[in-house]
Amino acid sequence: MSVTAKQRCVVAYGNVQAAEHEQQTNLALARWLAQILGWSFADFRSEGWEPTDALYFVPTHTLVGEERADLGISGVEDLLGGYVQHAFMATKAISHPLISRARGQPDGWNPQFAERVREVVLAGLTVFDLEDARQAATEGLRSGALRVKQVQACGGAGQSVLRDTTDLAQWLSSLDASSCAQGIVLEENLEQAVTHSVGQTLIDGLLMTYHGRQHQAQNRHAEAVYAGSDLLLVRGDFVDLLARDLEPQVRQAIEYARVYDTAAALSFPGFFASRRNYDVLQGLDAKGESTFGVLEQSWRVGGATGAELAALEVLRERKAVKAVRASTHESHAECTLPQQAQVLYRGLDSRGDFILKYAQVDDYDC
Incomplete structure (x- = not known):
């Protein structure tokens, strides 16, 4: 770029x-x-x-x-x-194939993408039809618990875990043709899960590549929601990030994200992005074995963008700096802010609950 x-x-x-x-x-x-x-x-x-x-x-x-x-x-x-x-290409719907003989399929669907990322995503399916959802969930539960997601939702919202037929019946009763037409993802549920963030941001000729961890917290409705990200951002491309001393699981998350990113470029004509962020989940599957999988992409500003801008400011001002640690935070309670914090929002969320969003630089040339 x-x-x-x-x-x-x-x-x-x-x-x-x-x-x-x-x-x-x-x-x-x-x-x-x-x-x-x-x-x-x-x-x-x-x-x-x-x-x-x-x-x-x-x-x-x-x-x-x-x-x-x-x-x-x-x-x-x-x-x-x-x-x-x-x-649909901008949602998590692309991460999985459709069921066999799917009743619902959006215009522009390219089955080659799911094939290209098959080894770097969790086991799962995408549906765009109510009966397809019923069939996919019924069959999927035979292999273990399923996490079901509305593809338009973000930040951990619009998700449920199905563990048995009672959960299945309750979930199906909440669906209608319209919500299904937007797309629903059904994939294996991981326990003790950690979300890695991997991505690249190109702004005014400066390319940053990063990895990090997402954090979750419970809101006042006892729902697990996005609470922030800690990122290590380097000046340059993936080769510059991989040249650092990284833990094996971090390297795996980065490589999985690169496969997903390349598949998008090959599968979706006309696609381009200056911000490419990928969530990679690490956890235990139904057999208790460690598993990795890319969950979704974000080709727009997102929860970690504040950390990216904080790093950009340092890298532009200090040409010799090669790496920056920066973070974003989302709190549902008022708190004392660090002196260097950049407040992004303080007010009410869409449900009328208080939320505070801010970003900060934690270290550089680290």
């Missing part, structure tokens, strides 16, 4: 259907990025901003179809995020 540096205007581009806290977080990220780059800033929703040919977009979502051309985006140099031709 190569770009030509030039003075631009960073535009926060929000999906009007996104939750208000997500739009406000996106505004904060875009405004912070403009400060780091020394560029101007505009909010797409404001009436006062003027479109130019030197815009750099920070969308809340992966761009789909004609949206890219409508915004005048030609490639990775024009946005922090990514582009796909069909909406």
Whole structure:
């Protein structure tokens, strides 16, 4: 990926259907990025901003179809995020194949992707039809517990674990044709699971490659939700990250993510992304054996983007620095912030609960 540096205007581009806290977080990220780059800033929703040919977009979502051309985006140099031709390609639906003789299949579905990533994902299936969901879940439960996920959900929401026929019946009763048409993933459930984050971010010609861990916490509804990420980001490509002294499981997570990333480039015509983030799960399967698998991709700003921007600021200001440790945090209770913290959002989430989001640099040249 190569770009030509030039003075631009960073535009926060929000999906009007996104939750208000997500739009406000996106505004904060875009405004912070403009400060780091020394560029101007505009909010797409404001009436006062003027479109130019030197815009750099920070969308809340992966761009789909004609949206890219409508915004005048030609490639990775024009946005922090990514582009796909069909909406399902931006979701976890792509990680698994359809069931045999599937009743539901979206336009643009490419079975070659699932084949290319078969060795680096968990055992599972994707469905787009209610009867397909019933069949896949019934058959899948014979091998052990299943984790079922709505593909449009994020941050750990929209998920359930099915352990028996009672769970299955209750889950099926909550579904309808419309929700199934959006896509549902059914995959083996892992215990004692840890989520590795692996990815790359390219901004204004500077490429960062990273690995890290995600954290979860319980909200006041006793649900496990995303609570933040700790990242090690290096200046350069995967070869620069792999040159470091890494634990074997971290290396495996990185290699799995690279396979998934390459498969996307080969399988989805027109796809490009300046932010490529992959969640890789490590845990124990139904037999108690250690298992790895890429869960999903994020070709848009996400929970770890704050850490990426914190690292970007250091790497731009200190040309000799090769590596940065940075983190993001999401708390459902007010807390005392570290002095260097960059607040991304403080307010209510989509359910009316308090949430605080911030990012910070923890160390560099580590």
